[in-house]
Amino acid sequence: MRVIERLRLDTISSTYISGGEILPVLDCISLTVKEGEFVTVIGPSGCGKSTILRIAAGLIKPDQGEVYKDGAIITGRPQLVGYMPQQALLFPWKTLKQNAALPLLASGTAKDKAYEKVEKMLPLFGLDGFANYYPNQLSGGMKQRAALLRTMMVDSNIMLLDEPFAALDALTRGKMQDWLMQIWEQFKRSVLFVTHSIDEAIYLSDRIYVISDRPGKNAIEQKIDLPRPRRIKVLATAEFANYKQLLYKALE
Ligand SMILES: Nc1ncnc2c1ncn2[C@@H]1O[C@H](COP(=O)(O)OP(=O)(O)OP(=O)(O)O)[C@@H](O)[C@H]1O
Numbered sequence: 001m002r003v004i005e006r007l008r009l010d011t012i013s014s015t016y017i018s019g020g021e022i023l024p025v026l027d028c029i030s031l032t033v034k035e036g037e038f039v040t041v042i043g044p045s046g047c048g049k050s051t052i053l054r055i056a057a058g059l060i061k062p063d064q065g066e067v068y069k070d071g072a073i074i075t076g077r078p079q080l081v082g083y084m085p086q087q088a089l090l091f092p093w094k095t096l097k098q099n100a101a102l103p104l105l106a107s108g109t110a111k112d113k114a115y116e117k118v119e120k121m122l123p124l125f126g127l128d129g130f131a132n133y134y135p136n137q138l139s140g141g142m143k144q145r146a147a148l149l150r151t152m153m154v155d156s157n158i159m160l161l162d163e164p165f166a167a168l169d170a171l172t173r174g175k176m177q178d179w180l181m182q183i184w185e186q187f188k189r190s191v192l193f194v195t196h197s198i199d200e201a202i203y204l205s206d207r208i209y210v211i212s213d214r215p216g217k218n219a220i221e222q223k224i225d226l227p228r229p230r231r232i233k234v235l236a237t238a239e240f241a242n243y244k245q246l247l248y249k250a251l252e
């Protein structure tokens with residue numbers, strides 16, 4: 001089978017300018033996401049992970065390097081991709097269903113059809129029965145799942161997820177990881193995922209890029225060869241521990 005490259009960041013360097021100061025953020029970063037692949041970026045706070053996702057979505061034009069989506073250059077041109085920012089917000093005056101349906105409505109789907117599609121997905125996201133709730137009537141975890149559902153509703157073969165579970169307690173987080181994996185296995189989207197958690201990265205990923213402290217550079221790239229579907233017990237295996245040690249070393 002031919003492997004299609006969904007996304008490629010090729011030797012990307014990027015700076016921010018604030019208060020007249022130039023802040024180098026990314027230094028010659030390269031990464032790829034193949035079709036159906038789950039790829040994670042991990043690195044210390046401030047190393048430029050969120051910036052990588054913004055560049056991948058075409059929201060920021062880097063100083064150097066190109067971004068390719070399905071083989072075409074898209075550098076600095078906003079794309080229709082499922083992008084869930086680090087602080088994903090729901091509109092407080094819209095219900096869960098209305099929030100989640102936004103990408104569908106924006107791409108011209110009729111309201112009835114859009115709501116129907118969202119309603120069908122609610123059980124999978126653990127949100128069954130909450131379609132007409134407003135964000136302030138949902139728990140933190142439910143809000144994050146709703147934001148994830150909205151991201152899924154974007155008709156795109158790639159999802160960019162920026163620490164979607166960071167604010168959750170360990171138990172809810174574990175559940176959400178399993179949800180995400182189930183959804184990923186079912187829908188076969190390519191995912192570029194950002195996290196601080198080494199365990200989460202190993203558990204979810206096919207490949208992991210470790211990025212060094214700012215300005216972010218490629219430190220190591222690690223393939224995760226744990227069998228799929230993965231279940232929680234894989235965390236207790238020797239292979240998992242080996243990967244963990246490797247990644248801790250790379251992050252030090
Ligand atoms: N809009 C901006 N203007 C100026 N500087 C910015 C802007 N966004 C980010 N930065 C700076 O760029 C650097 C990288 O930020 P970024 O958000 O990409 O890091 P990160 O790796 O996602 O961090 P975290 O793990 O804390 O989310 C930081 O030093 C930050 O202060």
Ligand SMILES: [Mg+2]
Pocket residue numbers: 049050051086162
């Ligand atoms: Mg970030």
